[in-house]
Each structure stands twice: as C-alpha cells, then as structure tokens.
Amino acid sequence: MNNSPTSVVAFKKLHRKKRMFAIFNFSLMKLSHLITLWVFFLLSLTVMIVCTMVFFLSAKDGSSFLVNYQYLVLIFTNLLLLLLTVICTIKLFSNQFEDNSFLLLITKPYSRFSIILWQLISVFFVVIIFILVNCGASALVGFIINSINYSHYFNYFLHIIKELIIYSLMFGFIVMSGTAFLTAFLSSQIVFLILTIFCSLFLLGGLPYSLFKEKTNWITINFEGKGLKTISQVKEIINFKNYLDTKQMKYPNITKKIYDFYNSLSDAELQNPAAEDVTMKRIDLYRSLGLTESKDFVLKGIVNYWKDNPDIMNGVEIDLSFDNYFKDLTSLQQSRSSSVYIKELLEIADYYETTYTLNQFIDLEAPKCCGLLTYNDSSLVLKLDDGSTFDSNKINGEVYNEIYKSFMSGSTVYRFNAELQREFLKVYNNPLYFIIRNLEDIIYNAVYDYNTFKTSQVSLDESFKKYQSIIGIYQAISYFNVIEHWNRIWSSMVGYYGNFWFYPFSNFSPDFDNQNNMLISYQDFELILNNKNQLDVEHLHPFQDDYLIEIVYLILAGLLTIGAFMIITRKNISN
Known part of the structure; x- marks a missing residue:
C-alpha cells in the first residue's frame, strides 16, 4: 500500500467527496420516498401531454395556439412547479427540525454548511429534472403532431419551450430560496399556507393589467x-x-416598402396623396417592384347611348393602350419570381380569396379604380361598324373614369350593352390593383x-x-x-x-x-x-x-439563500 503524503492527500479528497455526495444521495432518497412528489410528476406529465396535444389539434393558427398554451404555462409554473418546489424544500428543511432528524445528520462528520448546501442542491436537482421532463414531454408531443400534420408555428412552439425552461429554472430557484428562508424560523404548516395563498394569487397575475x-x-x-x-x-x-x-x-x-414610401413624403405631399406628382411617385414605386407593364386591350360590343354623339349607336370597337397597367395574378404566379414583394402579394390574394372571395373584395373596393392607371396619348380609339374611326378629339378628358362609372353604377354620359360591360370589367377589375390600393x-x-x-x-x-x-x-x-x-x-x-x-x-x-x-x-x-x-x-x-427586475429577483434569491444559511447554521436545535 502506498502511504506517500501525496496518496494520503488524494485519499482524503476522495473520501471528502464521497461524504458530500452521501448527503446529496441521502436527500434524494428522502425525497424519492415522498409520495406527493411522484403524484406531482405524474399529474404534471399528464397535463403537459394532454394539453399540448389538444392545443396543437384545436389551434386555428399561431395566435390561438399561443393564447391557449399560456394557460398551460400558468398551471405548470404557478401551480405545479411552485407547489412541488415548496413541498420538496419543506420536506428537507422544515421537517428535519420538527422531527429532529437534523440532529442525526450533524452527529456525522459533516458541517452544517455542507449539509444545507447539498440539501439545496438536491432540491434544485429535483426541480431541474421536473422541468426538463415536463418540457421535454410537451416538445416531444408537439414534434410528433407536427410530423403527422405540419404546423407553421412549430418553430415558435420550440422557442416557447426553450424560454419556459429558462423561466422555470429562475422561478424555481427563487421559490426554493424563499421557502428555505421561511422554514428557518417558521413551522412547515405556516410556510405551506403562505406559499399556497401566494400560488393562488399568481393565477390572477394579469388582472391589474x-x-x-x-x-x-x-x-x-x-x-x-x-x-x-x-x-x-x-x-x-x-x-x-x-x-x-x-x-x-x-x-x-x-408592408414596409409601402410604409417607407409614404413616410418619405413631405408634409405637403402627405396631405394630398392623390396629387399628380405623388401619384407618379407611387406608380414609379410599383413599376420598380415589377408589378406593372404596358398593355393593350381591344373591346368589342354595342353602344346603346353616347351623349352628344348620336352617330355611335351600334357596334363599336374600343382600343385601350396602357402605359402603366398592373399585372394579373396568373402571370405573376407563372413568372415564379423570387421577389419577396410578389410572393407576399400572391399570399395576400389567397388570403382575401379565402376570407372574402376576390370578387366580393373588388366590388367593395371598386370606387378606388383608375387612380394608378396611365394611358398613352392615343390610348382610346373607337371604330364603328362601317370601319370608320370616331374622332377622339370629341371625347372630353373625363372619359376614362366616366366610362368605368358607366359599367359599375350607370352613367348619364355612356351606356353599353351587357357583353361590352363584361369585356370592360375584365380589364379594370384587376385583383392586384385593388389589393395594392387597399394596402x-x-x-x-x-x-x-x-x-x-x-x-x-x-x-x-x-x-x-x-x-x-x-x-x-x-x-x-x-x-x-x-x-x-x-x-x-x-x-x-x-x-x-x-x-x-x-x-x-x-x-x-x-x-x-x-x-x-x-x-x-x-x-x-x-x-x-x-x-x-x-x-x-x-x-x-x-x-x-x-x-433589471430579473437581476433584482436573482439577487434577492441569493440574499434569501445566504439568510437561510446564516439562520440554520446558528439555530439551536437541541431537545
């Protein structure tokens, strides 16, 4: 046997470590015999698994899932975790003074400081296991459900789980410190009563807000x-x-692109966004995003009435040429553009189609038509049945809006038959245009x-x-x-x-x-x-x-822990 000084020192260190872990193991064994602890574990696991499953399957979207999952967080942290931490701390600290089991411990070669330290570590170890097992079970259920039926808010759910673990560890540490401090000079029944009342108040925490x-x-x-x-x-x-x-x-x-555009306008421009110079800036914005193009249309039908122009009473062909015309949704979808702006506008179109139907949306937004559409100088050409061209100089400057008005709600200037109206509406009832105008x-x-x-x-x-x-x-x-x-x-x-x-x-x-x-x-x-x-x-x-509040509470927890050490190490526990 090697009896060198170095070996002796190493042996003593090893023996000291074993003695310290003996307190830790003894404390865990004492807690493991606590039936309430296992009841809390099973109850909490059941609640976490069932609630996570229900919330995933019933949530319409990430917003409703978050609201519902907050109830589970309240139950887990403010009820199950708080009570488990209180019960475990009371079991090791308060009860050992009441049943004089602490006297047995100090008869061993352990200092009071080391006994208290390892008891606190053992309680926090149980708290950590409790948190990780429950949060892990919830995450596993979410993962399984997401694998079967993909949820777009699953990544956010993982973020909630991560933050819940961190929050629960802080909360558990502070509850443990406060309980240990109270048990140093109050009976277990009083401590449990105080913290149970405190626990019930936690469930009403949002009421003042x-x-x-x-x-x-x-x-x-x-x-x-x-x-x-x-x-x-x-x-x-x-x-x-x-x-x-x-x-x-x-x-x-x-949304940010349009917001930044309007935010860049002067006060005078912001007061009148329909002014010609501002309108041209708006058109340039959408042209730069690849949302507009030049386009020609030929509309054929019958004119029933044209005020001040009785020659036009039958078949007519209307040639419309746009310098700035919003692309249709189909062409945007087929373009497979990598533009985030186009992708988001297509998503908005799907959302409106699902929620309102685009036709209903367009009908309600119809008064906003024509504001961002521009024509070239010879944009409107009318050809009669006999092949002659109507003199466009006879058409006054309000022609475009007035013609559109005739199709939407009737006009005292122009009236067209149903076929020509349908053709015309195909041109002007562009969903992308009305989505942009609504935004x-x-x-x-x-x-x-x-x-x-x-x-x-x-x-x-x-x-x-x-x-x-x-x-x-x-x-x-x-x-x-x-x-x-x-x-x-x-x-x-x-x-x-x-x-x-x-x-x-x-x-x-x-x-x-x-x-x-x-x-x-x-x-x-x-x-x-x-x-x-x-x-x-x-x-x-x-x-x-x-x-700052987190720092203050962690400092307070540290002070309460130190206070518990100071009181217990000096406490008179003799019979």
Missing part, C-alpha cells in the same frame, strides 16, 4: 387641429410601426396618424389628465406587485408569435391583442408628452425594465 387596459383604452386624446384619437388607437399606430420594424407583421416586406389606404392612414402624433400638440384637458391619473395609480401598484412582475418577465421572454394583420375595408384596425391571454400581464408603455406638449412616440417608456 386587464383592468388598466379596460380603463384607459377608450380615453380620448385631443390633438389640437387634428381631432380626437382614443388611447387604444394611438397605441395601435405606434405598435404597428414597432412590429413592422421587427418584422412581426404578417406580410412584412411589401395603400390602410398604411397611408397609419403613416399620417403617426406623423400627426409627432407634430401635433396634445390638449391637456380633463380626458388626458384622467389618463395620467390612472397611469400613476397603476405604476404605484406595479412597483410592489410581485405577481405581475413575473407575469411580465414571462410574457417578455416568450414575446409574440407575430403575423399581425389588419382587416380589409377599414381605415386601420390591426388586432394586436389577439395573442394576449387575459390572465397574464404584458409589457406596455406610457404615453408621455415632450416639452412641446407633443407625444414622445420615438422614445417609449415601458412600465417595467424586465432585465
């Missing part, structure tokens, strides 16, 4: 000279720009309003003072609302699925709340005025610095 939204959403802000906007409308416009910059809108590229109107309103918020003074009336008063109360509550802090930490970590979009036929109505769960609090911002009494829309002021 929901009440705040309800109270403030319909308060109006008076922009002097520009009219009234509700708080909800103002935040929608601001969030739209932010979500557009972070590519969380459903069709981010074409333009919605985005233009968003840009116009955003610039109004930046440049217009806000009236400091009773309505705005009411908003400031509610904000003050809400912020005072938020400073001390631990439950809401953790709600916001989670909602900020997981973020949004994105794919926000607005409804056609409206000025601007994106539903940015359709991914919010009413039981969870979300990061929000206060509307603050600058020294000119204008909204400071460029520098938002969130209610909570989530990163």
